[in-house]
Amino acid sequence: MQKRFSIIVPFRNEAKNLPTLLNSLAEINYPNSQLEIILVNDNSEDNSVKIIEEFQENYSELNVKLLENKPTSKAPKKDAITTAIKASKFEYIITTDADCQISKTWLKTYNSFIQKTNCSLVAGPVALLQLPGENTNTGRKHILRNFEELDILSLQASTAGAFGINRAFMCNAANLCYKKEAFLKVLGFSGNTNIASGDDVFLLQKFQQRKYPIGFLKSKEAIVYTRAQNNFKNLISQRIRWASKAPAYTSIFAKITGITVFLMNVSLVIAAFLVFLQLINYQTVLIIFLIKFNLDFILIYSAAKFFKRETVLQSYFWSSIFYPFFSTYIALKSLFYGFSWKGREFKK
Numbered sequence: 001m002q003k004r005f006s007i008i009v010p011f012r013n014e015a016k017n018l019p020t021l022l023n024s025l026a027e028i029n030y031p032n033s034q035l036e037i038i039l040v041n042d043n044s045e046d047n048s049v050k051i052i053e054e055f056q057e058n059y060s061e062l063n064v065k066l067l068e069n070k071p072t073s074k075a076p077k078k079d080a081i082t083t084a085i086k087a088s089k090f091e092y093i094i095t096t097d098a099d100c101q102i103s104k105t106w107l108k109t110y111n112s113f114i115q116k117t118n119c120s121l122v123a124g125p126v127a128l129l130q131l132p133g134e135n136t137n138t139g140r141k142h143i144l145r146n147f148e149e150l151d152i153l154s155l156q157a158s159t160a161g162a163f164g165i166n167r168a169f170m171c172n173a174a175n176l177c178y179k180k181e182a183f184l185k186v187l188g189f190s191g192n193t194n195i196a197s198g199d200d201v202f203l204l205q206k207f208q209q210r211k212y213p214i215g216f217l218k219s220k221e222a223i224v225y226t227r228a229q230n231n232f233k234n235l236i237s238q239r240i241r242w243a244s245k246a247p248a249y250t251s252i253f254a255k256i257t258g259i260t261v262f263l264m265n266v267s268l269v270i271a272a273f274l275v276f277l278q279l280i281n282y283q284t285v286l287i288i289f290l291i292k293f294n295l296d297f298i299l300i301y302s303a304a305k306f307f308k309r310e311t312v313l314q315s316y317f318w319s320s321i322f323y324p325f326f327s328t329y330i331a332l333k334s335l336f337y338g339f340s341w342k343g344r345e346f347k348k
Helices: 018-026 048-058 076-087 106-117 140-164 180-185 201-209 232-243 252-276 282-306 310-336
Strands: 005-011 035-041 064-068 092-095 121-123 126-128 176-179 214-216 224-226 339-341 344-346
Touching: 005 018, 005 076, 005 106, 018 048, 035 048, 035 076, 048 064, 064 076, 076 180, 092 106, 092 180, 106 121, 121 201, 126 140, 140 214, 140 232, 140 282, 140 310, 176 180, 176 201, 201 214, 232 310, 232 339, 252 282, 252 310, 282 310
Parallel strands: 005 035, 005 092, 035 064, 121 214, 126 224
Antiparallel strands: 092 176, 121 176, 339 344
16 A cells, blocks of 8 residues: 655745746656645745745646745744644655755655655655756856765765664755654654754654654665755855754764764864974874775765766865865854854854
8 A cells, every 4th residue: 555645845935946846746656646745835035935826726636735834933944844744634744845856756765665664764865956067067166066065975875874774863854754643743843943953853863762663765766856055155054054953962873973073174174284384294194184085985985876976076085175174164153153044044
């Protein structure tokens, strides 16, 4: 028997991105009676709502609901998802973002995996969307995109690996599925609504605490593609938002991993300055950097091969040099400063 899915998409000012998502949703190869699409408007100030209303008219055979979010906490996205879940009628919730594109076999692949594993929460792979002409772009925009993609690949490899050793501590709400019943039993996002982000990670931790079965769906048929950030400022803001939830992790493994990565990167940054000032020998620092360089390459290469993005590894060398500085800056700033997100300012 096929599982029934409620697809939930919160959105705010996504007029430029919604057509791509909606077109891919319209092409899902899954019985219309077994799915519903719930889009939650989080106070958009553009014509996002109009685009969705036109979609509803053009695809009347699909069960598409358009809801309005009424934020009640410091986490409007969590409020939007909760609003949608209350209005949903099917047993499995699957979330994605408005700037994403999904495959025709998305739900079929999830259905097969859940049938085999009976998981209460399933995390899926996420990759950057390849736009026409993107591979031929040159200059700063191309360099930034490659850097972002390498970072995404490292996160995906770490996510899949952690699930593989039963120490999962990351997932991405752009491609996340879970039982509605389990969500309600763990009281949803209660307990962390004071943190704007984390609608994925904190939910994962709650499921782990309850010993619910979880899994990672490593399948090309389940990949969700998301757009790259437009500029370096947006990339920094996004990464600060992601990092801001780290202090609230309950997983000891997640905390140890995060602290280890931070100390390694900040150590390399400090060592680079000390070498520049000729206070320490550069050979020792170079050896440590090369060890990290090769270990990271193995991790990222495995993800690049899975997503068929080996070409992006051409930017790996310079990215590996820049990354410790980038990561250290993001980690430190997330501890003391807020961030902007969808036209809103979130203070620390």
